[in-house]
Amino acid sequence: MAVCIAVIAKENYPLYIRSVPSQNELKFHYTVHTSLDVVEEKVSAVGKSLADQRELYLGLLYPTEDYKVYGYVTNSKVKFVIVVDSSNTSLRDNEIRSMFRKLHNSFTDVMCNPFYNPGDPIQSKAFNGIVSGMMVQTG
């Protein structure tokens, strides 16, 4: 389960960021921010030649001693970042992918809402519900 989930807009400001509250939230904010660089690097590395079939799932961005950071980019350059606890070793790549897929789906639903202006912070309850479902249950 994720420890922190963030949605970053195309202009690299956060649309939604939520972490397991028991831990230091600021640390996660910082982690997500630094992961943006890695995302950029990955995106630019792949994007030039294969713009059509660029992989949306970026995989593990970088690991630290405590946790691992996974990234995912949509075609509209909206980035999803999931921070997972390193101790949770059983998380397979597929599970991370499915988490991203769910995130993307519910993000699309938020976008479809005509009352949502792109660029606003995401305040959808449905989206929150999905994210809660993915967060670490404890704390």
Next chain:
Amino acid sequence: MESLTLSDVEQKYYSELFVYCDTDNTKKVASNGRVLDLFRAAQLPSEVVLQITELCGATRLGHFGRSQFYIALKLIAIAQSGLPLRVESLNSVKDLPLPRFVVGKNEAEARHAALYQDADSQGLYPAPGTALIPRPPGRGHQNKKDVSDLLPYDSQPEPTSPVISPHQSPPTSPHSWRKHKRQHSGGNADRQQVVAATGAVWTQFREPQTGDVTGDGMWSSHSPPPPLPPSQESWVSFTADTPPSSTLPAMHPSSVQESTTIRTVASAATTNEIQRQSSGYDDPWKITDEQRQYYINQFKTIQPDLTGLIPGSAAKEFFTKSKLPILELSHIWELSDFDKDGALTLDEFCAAFHLVVARKNGYDLPEKLPESLMPKLIDLDDSAEVPEPADEVGYSASPVEVTPNKSPSMPSLNQAWPEMNQSNEDTAIVHPVPIRMTPSKIHMQEMELKRTGSDHNHPTSPLLAKPPELSEETKLPPSMKFVAANTVGDGYSSSDSFTSDQEPITRQRSQSGASPDALKAVAPPPPPPRPQQSHSRSSSLDMNRTFAAPAAPGQPQPSAIAFPPAVPPRPLPTQGVPAGGAGLTTTSPQQIPQQPNFADFSQFQAFAASEQPSSLPDIDKHSEAGQVHKISEGAGPLRAVKSDGPADERTSATVNSAKGSSGPLAPPPKPVRRRLKSEDELRPEDEQIGPQKAGAIAAPLTSQPSIPRSIGKDKKAIQASIRRNKETNTVLARLNSELQQQLKDLLEERISLEVQLEQLRPFSHL
């Protein structure tokens, strides 16, 4: 104190209120507490209330005398209609609506409402059902008309819909109906009754209006009777604080008690309403028929086709008029847009509208869409809420009967597919087949594959399926070929990548039966194009150098035609080999569809046999096919030479077979070399490969027998050819060594790159 002229209605109303406030029964002074409560119930900002009290002189006096009270009430009415508070306006403003008070004044209001009902209903509205409806509006109806001028609402043709904005509609729709009836004498009495009853229900729902009348008017901009609301408001003072059910019965009994005949009728209506309401309270989200009709009419105003969709933007505009906060509207949208398509069907629209009405009336929004509001479709939601079997609503208008969870929208769908493919293949990559490289390499390649996504998929798995990529190598050892092609496609990946790749590749590989050999063949070629180019250059140069001269006397045309790398092979055959060409030509039809290797093969065959110059034409045909040919041909001679060297004593058949097996073109030099190394293994492989090869082999074989004959016939010629062969042999050996050197260099390069990659991606293994 300014003199105050009140209309009769106002007089009555005010006196009622005064009596209500006159708790001490002084008949003179309204108690401050009550008055203040009343003023608070007027829902005006506190500073306005202060201003009013000042203006009316109560602050001066310290209490509310009757006149002050009246003045205050009038000022409240003024304030509620949005006019500036002026003492002068007390008398100047004509046709002012009665002030409204919302909270806690049930009994008083009910009482005087009843009074008004008595007064007005009889005169104007025969329909008993309408008795409940605030009568003062009837009187004040004209007032409202004037007031309506103040309200900026989009005029909508009156006859279109007797429907008004939700929070007003319930109360106002009866008015509109009445008005409609009066003016157009159309009126459906029944509707009126129903609507009236509904109106009663809804009025009780009325949330304390924070907005003033004008605001309401705006919201109901699409309906004719914005004027009505104000009047209505005056009557509607049901508390929204207490649960409607409680108020409803409370109100009605009270009203019933004071009933006149109309009252009794009204109470009857209300009891009906109560019943309906109570049943509604079993399911508070149930949409009543009249409500639904109202919603449908509203839907029509936006989208005439009842089976059509309202686009999100139009719906947004519409619901924004309700003055609910955007966040709540957003939540309502999320609840009601069931199929998540960004548009509202009739069902969804009704649900959304109903939620808006409820919210306006003080209900909290539910977390999930209530059952009764579910669109009347097959609900595929895994929450398993059963769609209510709506009676009139056959609107399976909603086009998409899709699980909300499942396919939210196109973008997500689209991107889901490649993802799924990816993941499928990722999961499919359970265990790479014979991986000889270190696991890290495999992982790296996997990462690479994942990163580049389907691109890898294409080159890798469909390699076998995509001979065209490899330009003609369709039939011959596909495994070999695509191994080479793989390397072409992927700079990094060595054979490992293929082995660790998706199953098809491994399958193919296994098919090719090339276990170690294929792998060996696969392993070497790092970036095939690169080495190829260099190779081609070098080889061509070498070959050119070495074979240019000999080629000259030979068959220049093939060399001319062939590309540089192709040159070497050509000279070889020319050097020595007379015509096994016949045999070759016979096989050429087979060869042409096959890989150019066959050409090489045949060349070598001819070469080895030193009797097949005609192989050159075959070579030409093949070489013309593609660049790869050159290299392969270049490799071919190499191979041939090599094989010739060690295998002179062997039958040419074996040599041929070996050559044949060395099908793969892509990085010809390398695979070739590999094959050379493992000729023996390749041979059996070749035998497996296919009839074509057999055919090809057969062809040279057939040509072989001719050799002894020729030898027998012309020893000198044979000796000459032997000499030529030896020369070619040395040349090829030199070439071989050079290529080996290149191979080593490239391997080193590759290793260094891989190391770098590892460093850059320390997390490659997961």
